[in-house]
Amino acid sequence: MSLVLTCLFDQGSLSRDSLEALGAGKSIAAELGAVLAAAVIGAETGAIGAAAGEYGASKIYAVQDAALAQYYCEGYLAALEAVCRECEPAVVLFVTNAPGREMAPRLAKRLGRTALVDCLSFNADKETGSIVFTKPVFGGKAMAQVAMSDAPAVVALRRRSFEPARPEQAAAETIQVKPPAIPPNPFKLIERVEEQTAGVRLEDARVVVSGGQGLGGPENFALLEELAGLLGGAVGASRVAVDSGWVSSSKQVGQTGKIVAPDIYLAVGISGACQHLAGCSGSKVIVAVNTDPEAPIFGAARLGVVGDYKEVLPPLIEKVKEMA
Ligand SMILES: Cc1cc2nc3c(=O)[nH]c(=O)nc-3n(C[C@H](O)[C@H](O)[C@H](O)COP(=O)(O)OP(=O)(O)OC[C@H]3O[C@@H](n4cnc5c(N)ncnc54)[C@H](O)[C@@H]3O)c2cc1C
Numbered sequence: 439m440s441l442v443l444t445c446l447f448d449q450g451s452l453s454r455d456s457l458e459a460l461g462a463g464k465s466i467a468a469e470l471g472a473v474l475a476a477a478v479i480g481a482e483t484g485a486i487g488a489a490a491g492e493y494g495a496s497k498i499y500a501v502q503d504a505a506l507a508q509y510y511c512e513g514y515l516a517a518l519e520a521v522c523r524e525c526e527p528a529v530v531l532f533v534t535n536a537p538g539r540e541m542a543p544r545l546a547k548r549l550g551r552t553a554l555v556d557c558l559s560f561n562a563d564k565e566t567g568s569i570v571f572t573k574p575v576f577g578g579k580a581m582a583q584v585a586m587s588d589a590p591a592v593v594a595l596r597r598r599s600f601e602p603a604r605p606e607q608a609a610a611e612t613i614q615v616k617p618p619a620i621p622p623n624p625f626k627l628i629e630r631v632e633e634q635t636a637g638v639r640l641e642d643a644r645v646v647v648s649g650g651q652g653l654g655g656p657e658n659f660a661l662l663e664e665l666a667g668l669l670g671g672a673v674g675a676s677r678v679a680v681d682s683g684w685v686s687s688s689k690q691v692g693q694t695g696k697i698v699a700p701d702i703y704l705a706v707g708i709s710g711a712c713q714h715l716a717g718c719s720g721s722k723v724i725v726a727v728n729t730d731p732e733a734p735i736f737g738a739a740r741l742g743v744v745g746d747y748k749e750v751l752p753p754l755i756e757k758v759k760e761m762a
Pocket residue numbers: 649650651652653675676677678679690691692693694695696706707708709710711712713714717727728729730733745746747748
């Protein structure tokens with residue numbers, strides 16, 4: 439029976455990204471009539487392997503070695519290559535996060551394949567065993583459908599585009615894999631600095647309220663902060679707002695910023711340049727507030743208000759307060 443392999447890089451417990459990979463992997467495996475497996479790597483993989491089993495993987499391929507205590511590309515790549523040679527998966531799944539971006543193309547090259555990154559959805563064809571993935575191209579201006587007919591299909595999924603797996607109490611079989619050699623880690627971790635955020639992280643928010651040049655100045659982001667706070671969301675920004683020094687660069691959404699895929703993306707005073715849309719086109723619903731009816735953002739938005747945000751946002755905030 440063919441196998442869908444999800445590559446997990448967590449230590450100890452499963453992150454939201456890994457749960458999404460397992461959730462998507464489960465759907466793909468069900469479509470293909472395949473088995474869902476997980477690759478877990480680290481100095482001690484028992485807990486993460488058990489968690490992957492609890493969330494739907496029925497086979498766990500574990501690479502356990504003291505040298506792999508923390509993630510580094512070359513070591514984890516050697517581990518994953520060994521797992522793939524052992525289990526010959528039909529599909530190898532990553533998430534388009536920092537390790538996923540590094541690993542997917544490198545692993546694909548080693549397996550003689552091409553990686554497809556930033557996938558938003560898929561259709562599986564049981565007859566041919568091929569899978570068609572949909573991903574944005576040209577900075578989100580168009581969607582490409584790419585059929586991955588040769589195994590293994592090495593794919594990285596866009597974060598927040600797939601439902602996370604839910605726990606199920608199934609037993610998983612664990613297979614220990616020993617890579618022929620693990621290259622030494624050329625990096626030494628000196629310090630880990632967590633980004634300071636009050637409230638929900640931009641990448642994890644289900645609602646993002648983003649502001650652009652149209653806000654006219656940093657003080658006007660207060661309205662966005664208030665609305666985002668009421669909705670349990672986070673504030674984002676266009677590059678112009680960041681480059682103007684109005685908000686920190688950690689809030690930038692777009693091609694050279696963060697990629698977000700919330701349920702609701704409210705773009706306020708943002709024109710909708712393709713580089714900005716590259717970071718938010720995976721949102722379930724884009725809502726735009728802009729004075730210019732010709733602004734490109736309206737082409738991407740499901741809902742739009744042509745108007746001055748100073749007139750549109752205050753009554754919206756009042757309405758949300760009433761409903762709270
Ligand atoms: C290589 C490269 C990478 C880039 N990466 C990014 C990126 O990651 N993220 C990003 O955002 N950009 C990026 N850019 C920049 C991008 O091309 C745009 O310049 C930028 O997104 C525009 O920001 P904006 O929409 O805030 O400003 P503008 O394009 O100036 O749009 C402002 C909008 O506000 C509207 N407006 C004005 N007043 C009001 C009002 N009172 N109420 C409501 N609406 C109002 C206007 O009608 C206008 O549509 C990149 C560019 C390049 C070349």
